[in-house]
Amino acid sequence: MSDTTHAPDDGPILIADGVHRSFGGVRAVDVEHMEVERGSVVALIGPNGAGKTTFFNVLTGFERADGGTWRFEGHDVSGQAAYAAARVGMVRTFQTARVFPRLSVLDNIRLAAKDQKGEHLRSALFPWVWRRQEAALGERAAELGRWVGLGDKLEDRAGTLSGGQRKLLELARGVMAAPRLLMLDEPMAGVNPALRQLLLDKIRELPGEGITVLFVEHDMDVVSAISDVVVCMAEGRIIASGTAGQVASDPRVIDAYLGGSSGDLRDMADELAPVVDELYADGRTPDSTDSDGTDSDGTDSDGARP
Ligand SMILES: Nc1ncnc2c1ncn2[C@@H]1O[C@H](COP(=O)(O)OP(=O)(O)OP(=O)(O)O)[C@@H](O)[C@H]1O
Numbered sequence: 463m464s465d466t467t468h469a470p471d472d473g474p475i476l477i478a479d480g481v482h483r484s485f486g487g488v489r490a491v492d493v494e495h496m497e498v499e500r501g502s503v504v505a506l507i508g509p510n511g512a513g514k515t516t517f518f519n520v521l522t523g524f525e526r527a528d529g530g531t532w533r534f535e536g537h538d539v540s541g542q543a544a545y546a547a548a549r550v551g552m553v554r555t556f557q558t559a560r561v562f563p564r565l566s567v568l569d570n571i572r573l574a575a576k577d578q579k580g581e582h583l584r585s586a587l588f589p590w591v592w593r594r595q596e597a598a599l600g601e602r603a604a605e606l607g608r609w610v611g612l613g614d615k616l617e618d619r620a621g622t623l624s625g626g627q628r629k630l631l632e633l634a635r636g637v638m639a640a641p642r643l644l645m646l647d648e649p650m651a652g653v654n655p656a657l658r659q660l661l662l663d664k665i666r667e668l669p670g671e672g673i674t675v676l677f678v679e680h681d682m683d684v685v686s687a688i689s690d691v692v693v694c695m696a697e698g699r700i701i702a703s704g705t706a707g708q709v710a711s712d713p714r715v716i717d718a719y720l721g722g723s724s725g726d727l728r729d730m731a732d733e734l735a736p737v738v739d740e741l742y743a744d745g746r747t748p749d750s751t752d753s754d755g756t757d758s759d760g761t762d763s764d765g766a767r768p
Pocket residue numbers: 485488490508509510511512513514515516517557
């Protein structure tokens with residue numbers, strides 16, 4: 463295997479270089495360099511439209527890149543199809559949970575398993591092999607269902623779950639796929655406060671299970687609670703990375719949030735409001751300087767009639 467340059471337990475688990483993708487004139491993703499440290503929990507933040515989901519889509523083969531390379535576990539996986547990315551251990555969830563509503567919670571989880579030997583001809587000839595495997599998968603799926611707090615809903619149709627419970631189900635499905643890197647796109651969106659803490663705790667447990675986490679999140683409390691590293695994107699680029707504290711106080715990050723019209727990271731903007739007020743407390747409000755002195759009502763001023 464000529465492209466295996468790192469020992470599996472060595473170095474960053476994901477390294478991306480020069481990854482870009484445009485839609486029409488919009489440079490949705492323009493990432494010069496990004497690394498994800500093995501065993502870490504990394505948050506990807508940024509205002510609406512910053513390119514976070516598109517970056518996820520490109521890395522996991524759900525969207526093509528216009529250019530760039532990315533290596534996962536030392537293998538060049540640039541431009542590979544989604545199933546190939548998942549097979550090597552890059553598994554992602556979606557901003558809007560994707561579940562099979564008519565299937566039970568348990569079956570939803572079970573179907574996320576990869577490498578089901580029952581699908582292979584050789585195993586089909588030896589049914590006891592896949593029967594044993596099916597039983598093991600069922601047990602694992604039930605275990606993960608209980609792990610995310612859906613133990614009493616395993617037989618319910620997934621379509622009956624609330625939005626928040628679907629997010630929990632998605633997490634269980636993600637883990638069932640035995641990822642090395644689990645990429646979660648807004649795992650907390652729509653999750654009520656009671657379930658949020660559970661979800662947070664579960665995500666924090668993943669590195670202990672050998673799963674590195676890269677997740678998109680808007681809520682800075684969530685980000686600070688569980689991230690080792692925070693990376694901020696704006697207009698497709700990575701503009702800052704570091705601890706939650708470092709990134710939240712980075713002027714480029716503050717500019718990106720306040721400059722945009724998205725109103726995102728509202729908490730952060732709210733916290734900053736008093737600072738901005740103080741800055742302009744001497745009366746120099748940003749729009750009090752009508753410098754050109756034009757009178758919007760000037761049409762009245764000449765008063766002349768023909
Ligand atoms: N399929 C598409 N076709 C055209 N433009 C797209 C497409 N997907 C994304 N975009 C644009 O690319 C940019 C990045 O969008 P993206 O969804 O990746 O942002 P995001 O950071 O995930 O935002 P949010 O926080 O709202 O989920 C936006 O300007 C968006 O309108």
